[in-house]
Amino acid sequence: MYTAITDQVDESSHPKSFFYKYIWSQDHKVIAIQYSITAICVGLVALVLSGLMRLQLGFPDSFSFIDPSSYLQFVTMHGMIMVIYLLTALLLGGFGNYLIPLMIGARDMVFPFLNMLSFWTYLLSVIVLMASFFVIGGPTGAGWTLYPPASILEGAPGASNGIVLMLISLAIFIVAFTMGGLNYVTTVLQARTKGMTLMRMPLTIWGIFVATILGLLAFPALLVSAIMMLFDKLIGTSFFMPAILSLGDSVDYSGGSPILFQHLFWFFGHPEVYIVALPAFGMVSDVISTHARKNIFGYRMMVWAIVAIGGLSFVVWAHHMYVSGMNPYFGFFFATTTLIIAVPTAIKVYNWLLTLWRGNIHLTIPMLFAIGFIFTFTHGGLTGLFLGNVVVDLPLSDTYFVVAHFHMVMGVSPIMVLFAALYHWYPKITGRMLNTGLGKIHFWGTFLGTYAIYLPMHYLGFLGVPRRYFAMGETDFIPQSAQTLNAGITISAIIVGLIQLVFIFNAIWSLFKGKMAGDNPWQATTLEWQTSQTPPVHGNWGKNVPIVYRWAYDYSVPGVKDDFIPQNVPQDEVVMLEGNTGNNGENQ
């Protein structure tokens, strides 16, 4: 007897009490919102930290509460929070949770209890991380890469307690991610509704799916390095710690290899870039297609590119370690793989542009952010080609050029997509539209502001201004004008930071006063817009789950009355233009 999993009737009990409905909830949508709010809150902490760093850099000696130690702590916590606790959690825990079941036509994740446990474990990891602000010595200031030996030796800020809490928090986060990740991949593979073949899935789901697999395979490397470093710190083993003098005294370590940590860290660290980027690639594809009223250009190529990028991301890690020293043949290998990964990435950028080309572009707020993303990602990606080459990387490594590069490519770009996605899916999540006027202020402020921050940083990098420095001091090669530029960057950063308050205000205000959205305000084709209730209720689909008859990109099909055909509309129900008996755009 063969039956689809999704044929099964909705047996999930619908909790009535507030506690079980909104707090201890197993509903993927509630868990997604919990993940998102937690991630955004902790992200705001990281935003404030970056503001404090910029204040110091722009106006040195003006703020007595920022000393070199606290500056390094701000750098470290800002980086780690943004990469792991905000971007990974929001893109996969937030959007992954919300969109996977809705977009593939499932009632929920396949393991709802595990899903709930995943969020609470994530929250625990955030609490442990935040606790490090309040322990003696404060949080770790070892840089977000936590390189030993400095990170666990006296002298580095937070070397006594902060680093321990950071490593424990990371281990807890990885447990949380694994629980969530197992859920996401299993749901995509096992709970798709009838007709939802893999190649009919929206690119959002492809991006989240492949990113989750990357996460499941990459995070163990971080877990291993965290556990081994905890052993080194707490028990006195010498996995990574060499024989070394600390503050003039020899320590008990001997023989360990710090480079080993770097390999493990970047074996996780580089796929992490794509754990963040791939869901963003997927979501931006759907936003562009929907708001340009045009099918995505080269869907299959987009899927292949996602898979290829996922695979290649595991063989490029050592390009982060050129300055650590390595066999020149290794450098050659990793430079080559790094440049190869640009090929599928460039294919994606071309396909986004070709989707826009001759599309019926609606300059909605999600679309503005999506187009903004194409700009920032192209700029960030191109500087990556510079840095992928060993000889170019050596002089530029540890300068502001690198800071500008990675902020453009994996800071600003995913954030642009996140905002595109938030403006795009907010009407489904809340039932109300976000305010367009405030959205435009938010977009232009963020887009132009981030350029004002990061474009000048490239020039500072060329000048040789080193990163991670508390203050420049007197140097021969850095002119005074560099400091003026630094002050300008700081002012831009503060403006961009403040403009995010407009978004937060918009999100809260629209929740109560926003225009009612209806079920499908963007006239989109994917399944999440076809629910009978907005916001969707527990179980998502009421009595029957939808059946899928087509791919996710039937926009502006020639001869068809509407400019979109939802995925759950069968061929014989498609309304044609009068007098048109054409083939509905088939076999174009």
Next chain:
Amino acid sequence: MMKIWQTLTVKPWLTSSEGIVQSDMSTTEFIDTENNKGPGKTALKFFLAIVTLLFFLITITFLSRSQYPDFHALAGEPWLPFTKPIQLWINTACLLLASISLQTAVSLVKKQHIKSTEFAILLATFGSGCFVIGQILVWQQLSQGGFYVNSDPANSYFYLYTSLHGLHIVGGLVALALVSYQFFQDKNFIMNRKNLSLCAIYWHYLLLIWLFLFALLTATPETYKTIALICGF
């Protein structure tokens, strides 16, 4: 492989072509509820891949670290603890017993021999418990012999490997306890049978990992040198 290729090369924009309609109804979309272990098995496969990677990565660092001059293997010379690792053999037998018992439980439950199944599950739990206690005994013997966790990288790796492996066994015991509880409650027979067979797969896999670790951790310095040479360390 061909199936993946076929999946990735379909043309999804052709809504009405016959090929697509047929593939909609293909077995990838439909689950045989009687025989397919469904989501649990898929999740377990991914989880075992993660566990494999975890131990693989530590092993890479181990092989690299084993070539540093301060690394002294725990076997090889007569006075070293794992030249004749009797306790480790006993522990291995316990884990083997647990693995076989669970497999027996799976086949017994298919024949609906409930009492025997219960006994087999208890025997598996006992075997696993003995394994964990046995490993702790080895730790004690090592530290009594002066082989502390931080006195040599070889010792550090032994404690690291065994503690991580032990944690996985303990985690498995928690899962087995939940499955057994449901089993004894007899809420859903087919579901419990599937879950029990997932537990058995997990145990077999952990046994395999242990056998690998056992071989690795009791090898001689010459063996490490050979493997490291082959790996290019």
